[in-house]
Amino acid sequence: MARLAPKILNLSDEEREQLQKLINRQNTPQQIAIRAKIILMALLSSRFHFMCELQRLKPV
Template sequence: MARLAPKELSLSDSEGNELQELINRHKTAQQIVIRAKIIILASLGKNNSEIARILDISLDMAG
């Protein structure tokens, strides 16, 4: 089975900073924190399998 490369995702510095601020806030819902972490890891070139393993989430959730 061929391995598909993830779609390229690039974030501006301000977008990355906004996501990091969401992650660091104590009142941010955990589902939002996980989504923000997924976006940041995807922007670093991680594929869905790596993201799922790093965050200890399902492959479907990482996708």
């Protein structure tokens, strides 16, 4: 089975800040907050793997 390449997330600082505000607000529906967290975690994960590739390291 062919492995699909992950999509690259490119968010501006303003977009990241908006997602963080959604997560922190008390009146954000839970489903929206969870999706925002997933997007931010995927962004951090992709950066982590990219940094490992630059350093020629294997992520754990």
